[in-house]
């Protein structure tokens with residue numbers, strides 16, 4: 456069975472990167488969906504275009520030198536952003552405190568919201584007592600919509616995800632009015648380095 460487009464992961468040479476006129480695989484979306492690509496490119500206008508331009512400049516200037524923490528600062532500064540939001544997991548409270556102080560030290564106004572804000576018990580969203588980590592006790596839900604709405608309320612201009620759970624991060628991004636960037640992708644098993652499970656598959660194969 457052929458490869459259904461788009462599925463660039465199966466393209467070995469990726470000529471779109473440096474030689475867009477070179478032969479491409481039959482499933483290449485540049486051959487199959489040129490209209491979609493044209494329409495998408497037409498959307499780089501105004502602030503969207505500026506976000507892209509600035510991101511590309513930061514990529515070049517700090518290439519393989521600046522850690523992502525610094526890249527976020529440089530990105531926000533070049534967009535003249537003053538108010539940052541940090542949506543963090545309670546399990547990364549120390550990291551969140553460090554990040555907020557670091558960003559404040561760089562001159563930003565920073566707001567932060569912990570995932571447990573609201574103190575809503577897990578049963579409120581339909582989980583049973585036995586679904587809790589410790590049944591019979593109060594366990595607050597992660598509350599990503601509240602995190603987003605609080606940051607929306609104070610008018611942050613860029614929100615930063617620090618260790619939100621898979622899926623809770625999805626809800627946060629769905630409800631955040633400000634654009635979102637990631638600083639830490641939660642992965643409890645790898646020290647928040649999800650790529651480790653790919654780079655050292657021998658150690659992870661029974662758990663993948």
Ligand code: SF4
Pocket residue numbers: 462463466467468469470471472479480482483484485
């Ligand atoms: S050449 Fe086409 S199929 Fe290959 S990576 Fe680029 S867009 Fe995808």
